[in-house]
Amino acid sequence: MNVEMFTVGPVAENAFLLEGADKRALMVDPGDEAARLLGAIEQAGVTLEAILITHTHFDHVGAVAPVAKATGAEVWVPQLEKPVLADIMSFVPWPGFGPYESWDAEHTVEGGERLELAGFEIDVIFTPGHSPGHVTYSIADESAVFSGDVLFQGSVGRTDLPGGDWPTLLDSIRGLVDSLPEETKVFPGHMGLTTLGAERATNPFLAELAR
Numbered sequence: 001m002n003v004e005m006f007t008v009g010p011v012a013e014n015a016f017l018l019e020g021a022d023k024r025a026l027m028v029d030p031g032d033e034a035a036r037l038l039g040a041i042e043q044a045g046v047t048l049e050a051i052l053i054t055h056t057h058f059d060h061v062g063a064v065a066p067v068a069k070a071t072g073a074e075v076w077v078p079q080l081e082k083p084v085l086a087d088i089m090s091f092v093p094w095p096g097f098g099p100y101e102s103w104d105a106e107h108t109v110e111g112g113e114r115l116e117l118a119g120f121e122i123d124v125i126f127t128p129g130h131s132p133g134h135v136t137y138s139i140a141d142e143s144a145v146f147s148g149d150v151l152f153q154g155s156v157g158r159t160d161l162p163g164g165d166w167p168t169l170l171d172s173i174r175g176l177v178d179s180l181p182e183e184t185k186v187f188p189g190h191m192g193l194t195t196l197g198a199e200r201a202t203n204p205f206l207a208e209l210a211r
Helices: 034-044 064-071 079-085 166-179 196-202 204-210
Strands: 002-008 013-019 024-028 047-052 074-078 107-109 114-117 120-126 135-139 144-148 185-188
Touching: 002 034, 013 034, 013 185, 024 034, 034 064, 047 064, 047 114, 064 074, 074 079, 079 107, 120 166, 166 196, 166 204, 196 204
Parallel strands: 024 047, 047 074, 074 107, 144 185
Antiparallel strands: 002 013, 013 024, 114 120, 120 135, 135 144
């Protein structure tokens, strides 16, 4: 699996381009800088088959509409948060961000699904706590998870936004580290790449998991 990471927008969000089989590709959380992301797709010479959304905070979905329009890729979004993507600017909590274009997603996920896209088998894991409908995308064959804003390198997602809840987030992280191998690579929504094992061993926010 070839993965390119693009840190985009005013809050340094990570968008990912995954090249799969037959020059087909996926994009996870295109948050901003649509022109840059579309340029990367063109340079890679791939056909974007799908856009996967972990959650619908504006910094993760700001470029969904222009990328979907330009490529024809369909969008998968958490069921609970589909209305947010369909009316983005009503949910931007601070002034000065945007404007962003809304999008009516073609598909929804809730956790428990297995998607077959671009030659990948992708398990959808329900991981709320940072946002109500947040999901994580796991590609077991590649020992990789795209964790959105659940788990970061040395940190975790904030829980002070609407729908956030610390015990729920901790349960979601526990589910990931207990069910997936420690060598699983974590591709997070902010900051650098890491592994589940490294975070369980060193992440101070995960100390409660050992109790």
